[in-house]
Amino acid sequence: MKTTLKTLAVGTTLAFASVAAHANDTFVGLTWGETSNNIQRSDSLKQNLGNTNLDKVIDNTGTWGLRAGQINERGRFYATYENLSDSYASQYKLRQQNLLGSYDLFLPITDSTRLFGGATLGAVKLEQESKGFKRDSDIGYAAGLQAGILQQLTPNVSLEGGYRYLRSNASTELSSRTAGKQGSAKLHSSELAYLGVNYQF
Template structure:
């Protein structure tokens, strides 16, 4: 938890300083693909090793995002992103705060490579009524290429990795007759997500 607090505090400090230093504000949107890595188990409460079942699954579906931020200068930017993703296991809505460092790859700085860090909150709504929706902390980083068509319009392709912190479990009785009707516990976790996206931004 201490590490998470430090990451969020650092990004928030950058965001709070942004209005005073910002040279160019921007707003944009993007579309892409998000892959979520799930793990789950089903076991007896009395004897967890008896007929225990474990499963792993990866789901890849469409990602939508909107973002708003500012270029502090030619090499630094800070922005907030809202993203939406839904698959067979859950529906996710994320609010992220990111920082990128940009490196010009051409003399006119139209083509840039960027790399940065991200932290935020992910709201997960499981695709079952047995588990409640939940907010969880996410953190990670991103990299990609950004191309400026002119002073106002740019596009980029990026890859983002997010470490998730989501776990859920539910317990219920086994319908088998006694003495076999001991409790059952099912648990699931979302370990990480990977995003590949294409976005367009407008500077003003």
């Protein structure tokens, strides 16, 4: 994973330099989609919680995102903030916040339609807010890839649809208020399918 992270960092830096060499416009955007997480449990948590599947806590969970960045005819780079939370079985609850920097390269299809693909780096904060457990949180790295389609409606407004896959190492402990530490849960990966609208100026 360290090699992948270094490769993404170098590639993103070079891509930013490429975009900077062309005339840029500023854009802001709003996204909405659904996130699903792959949560890995420690051996002690599996033993103490039995067959409880924490993947179901954040599963097809509604996700709003805010973004801002620079765009030109070749690509774009932008920062995104997302905040989402969900619960499972009326007991287990997780909150996730993402702060990400991304670069997309464009592939024109028509004058107004472009495919895009790119890389993302950033940080993820994972918070455990389950009933009967002490609150706990952790911040880990995030590295991933995204792809989709961008449709220009007017010179200033565009719509897009995309998919993003993130790997992370953020983790949190589950400590019962009565029985002590039960184990830990690690956010292995996140998947997001989304729609977005952008305003360019």
